[in-house]
Amino acid sequence: MTQVRFVGQRFAAMVIIVLALAAAVFALQKMSPLDPVHARLGGQASQGAIAAERHALGLDRPIVTQFGHYLAGLVHGDLGDSYRTRRPVTTDLLAYVPATAELAATGLIIALVLAIAFAFASTLRVRGAGLFRLGLMLGASVPTFLLGVFGILLFYQHFGWLPASGRTSIGNAPTGPTHLLTLDGLLHGRPDVTWDALKHLLMPATAIALGPAVAIGRVLRSSLEGELSSDYVRTARAKGRSERQILLGHVVRNAVGAAVSMTGLQVGLMFAGVLVVEQVFGWPGLGLYIAESIPVADFPAIAGVTLLLGSAYVVINAAVDVIQAAADPRIRV
Amino acid sequence: MAVAEPFVVPRPAWRRPLSLDLRAPRTWSIIGASLFAVMTLIALAAPLLSPHDPLVPVGIPLAAPGHGGFLLGSDSIGRDVLSRCLYGMRASWFAALVVIAGGFLIGGLVGLVAGSSGGWIDNLLMRITDGFLALPAPVLAIAVVASLGPSFTHTLIAVSVVWWPFYARIVRGEISKLAARPHVEAARLAGAGRVRIALRHLLPGALPAAVVTASLDVGNLVLALAGLSFLGLGQSAPAPELGADSARNLSLLLQQWWVPVVPGIAVAVLAVIANVAGDSVRNLIDPE
Numbered sequence: 001m002t003q004v005r006f007v008g009q010r011f012a013a014m015v016i017i018v019l020a021l022a023a024a025v026f027a028l029q030k031m032s033p034l035d036p037v038h039a040r041l042g043g044q045a046s047q048g049a050i051a052a053e054r055h056a057l058g059l060d061r062p063i064v065t066q067f068g069h070y071l072a073g074l075v076h077g078d079l080g081d082s083y084r085t086r087r088p089v090t091t092d093l094l095a096y097v098p099a100t101a102e103l104a105a106t107g108l109i110i111a112l113v114l115a116i117a118f119a120f121a122s123t124l125r126v127r128g129a130g131l132f133r134l135g136l137m138l139g140a141s142v143p144t145f146l147l148g149v150f151g152i153l154l155f156y157q158h159f160g161w162l163p164a165s166g167r168t169s170i171g172n173a174p175t176g177p178t179h180l181l182t183l184d185g186l187l188h189g190r191p192d193v194t195w196d197a198l199k200h201l202l203m204p205a206t207a208i209a210l211g212p213a214v215a216i217g218r219v220l221r222s223s224l225e226g227e228l229s230s231d232y233v234r235t236a237r238a239k240g241r242s243e244r245q246i247l248l249g250h251v252v253r254n255a256v257g258a259a260v261s262m263t264g265l266q267v268g269l270m271f272a273g274v275l276v277v278e279q280v281f282g283w284p285g286l287g288l289y290i291a292e293s294i295p296v297a298d299f300p301a302i303a304g305v306t307l308l309l310g311s312a313y314v315v316i317n318a319a320v321d322v323i324q325a326a327a328d329p330r331i332r333v
Numbered sequence: 334m335a336v337a338e339p340f341v342v343p344r345p346a347w348r349r350p351l352s353l354d355l356r357a358p359r360t361w362s363i364i365g366a367s368l369f370a371v372m373t374l375i376a377l378a379a380p381l382l383s384p385h386d387p388l389v390p391v392g393i394p395l396a397a398p399g400h401g402g403f404l405l406g407s408d409s410i411g412r413d414v415l416s417r418c419l420y421g422m423r424a425s426w427f428a429a430l431v432v433i434a435g436g437f438l439i440g441g442l443v444g445l446v447a448g449s450s451g452g453w454i455d456n457l458l459m460r461i462t463d464g465f466l467a468l469p470a471p472v473l474a475i476a477v478v479a480s481l482g483p484s485f486t487h488t489l490i491a492v493s494v495v496w497w498p499f500y501a502r503i504v505r506g507e508i509s510k511l512a513a514r515p516h517v518e519a520a521r522l523a524g525a526g527r528v529r530i531a532l533r534h535l536l537p538g539a540l541p542a543a544v545v546t547a548s549l550d551v552g553n554l555v556l557a558l559a560g561l562s563f564l565g566l567g568q569s570a571p572a573p574e575l576g577a578d579s580a581r582n583l584s585l586l587l588q589q590w591w592v593p594v595v596p597g598i599a600v601a602v603l604a605v606i607a608n609v610a611g612d613s614v615r616n617l618i619d620p621e
Contacts, residue, residue: 029480141604150594306472
């Protein structure tokens with residue numbers, strides 16, 4: 001019963017935060033010195049045309065009514081029209097999201113693998129753990145774009161192992177049903193497409209993964225070490241269990257909670273990294289879209305990307321909390 | 334007869350007399366922490382250290398590092414990359430410090446008011462803080478700068494707006510822990526007013542945690558601001574800015590690598606210096 005109540009509360013909090021995000025984006029749009037009518041019609045429009053357009057956009061109504069319309073639009077998936085592409089922002093976003101989703105998901109997997117390796121290597125004092133740790137720490141102090149740039153110089157220009165830009169180098173790559181090239185390649189029985197997509201993903205995904213990997217790995221290591229000095233571990237040692245059995249059989253399940261929460265929080269950093277690294281690798285995702293929108297002050301497009309990434313972050317973190325509460329009944333917010 | 338030993342409060346490490354014992358970890362922490370001052374001096378002295386004007390072409394374009402009188406090469410119109418980086422580091426460093434100071438002041442004030450008043454004020458302020466913390470700060474900052482229009486001041490405002498809640502949380506946590514301590518009750522019984530209790534009896538106890546957080550945060554901010562600048566949300570074109578200088582010259586990467594790479598390395602150097610100094614400050618104030 002308390003579980004159900006917890007999920008309900010968490011869900012309500014999630015909805016409130018997404019509403020607050022929408023209100024913030026709406027307020028920013030109102031504060032912006034850019035006039036949407038001017039942006040649509042250009043500087044030469046007549047007074048009459050401007051008034052008509054203002055009325056058509058609902059800009060002559062009270063601000064509360066405008067916000068109501070805005071929210072109603074959002075619920076129906078209407079994010080307004082882009083000033084630059086003149087298409088609905090939703091249509092644009094749908095075209096760019098799969099590339100970004102694929103990159104972010106791959107980055108998250110790499111970050112988790114590195115974080116787990118880092119935490120276990122230093123907890124078990126594996127030989128070379130110090131060096132691995134130093135490498136990760138240095139990587140996390142380097143800006144994401146520089147990691148990408150170094151990657152291109154080393155693995156593309158010097159060794160020629162990995163491609164430097166885009167998602168694929170195959171001309172007739174399948175389009176659909178998921179629009180994730182790694183999955184579509186498998187679904188269409190084209191392992192060459194999947195392999196090629198993975199090669200394109202490796203560098204940008206690693207570049208965005210290093211910072212979060214260090215943050216997650218640190219939390220995991222400190223909770224592993226905390227658990228290892230607890231009473232039940234002493235009991236298990238006294239029973240003659242090996243360190244490996246203790247770690248995998250007893251400690252991991254108790255220690256993983258904080259690291260899972262940290263992973264949810266690091267998704268925000270990862271989104272920012274994705275936007276930057278897409279410039280470096282010419283990755284056709286949301287980062288490229290927002291970078292093309294910023295110089296021309298295409299606010300609906302920028303607001304759309306913000307709302308999408310912000311909501312994704314809120315939903316992911318709510319899901320993380322619910323999963324944790326299900327896995328560990330001690331956890332309550 | 335047992336005599337009670339007088340209880341001596343151990344002095345915090347940073348109050349002990351200075352010694353120059355190079356084997357003591359504390360000496361290294363002091364040296365590390367002073368990197369904050371050293372870097373600030375370098376940033377202040379950027380105009381003196383730069384061999385050339387960062388905005389004016391002074392020689393052949395695209396000279397490799399060490400050629401044509403350019404230590405770190407020249408860019409596509411013959412400006413000195415080293416000078417541009419020094420000025421860019423100056424801007425990044427002060428920007429990070431300004432945002433930290435802003436976050437520290439706003440967040441500290443919110444945390445202090447919330448923690449010391451309790452009740453519905455505490456609840457309201459902390460719900461707002463939680464709302465901010467539940468959103469991805471870097472993504473939110475992009476939207477704020479984009480709506481205000483790209484400029485250096487707007488970037489600082491935008492990042493400060495999303496950066497304070499973290500400090501509010503930390504200060505509020507420390508304050509509410511302290512508020513339950515006997516010395517606060519004693520002060521209240523002695524007739525101290527709420528403001529006096531907050532400023533004299535609560536705030537000093539919350540400062541060390543906030544200072545540690547702030548000093549560990551400088552590196553994060555340097556990286557976050559460089560990312561925004563890289564996306565084109567910083568100063569406009571001729572101004573030397575590390576992220577933007579790298580982004581604008583990406584097309585030169587495979588031929589004249591130093592033009593986009595050197596500004597990126599400058600960001601990394603700043604972040605490493607800030608992280609080492611931040612770690613040292615933490616070791617001085619809060620040695621586990």
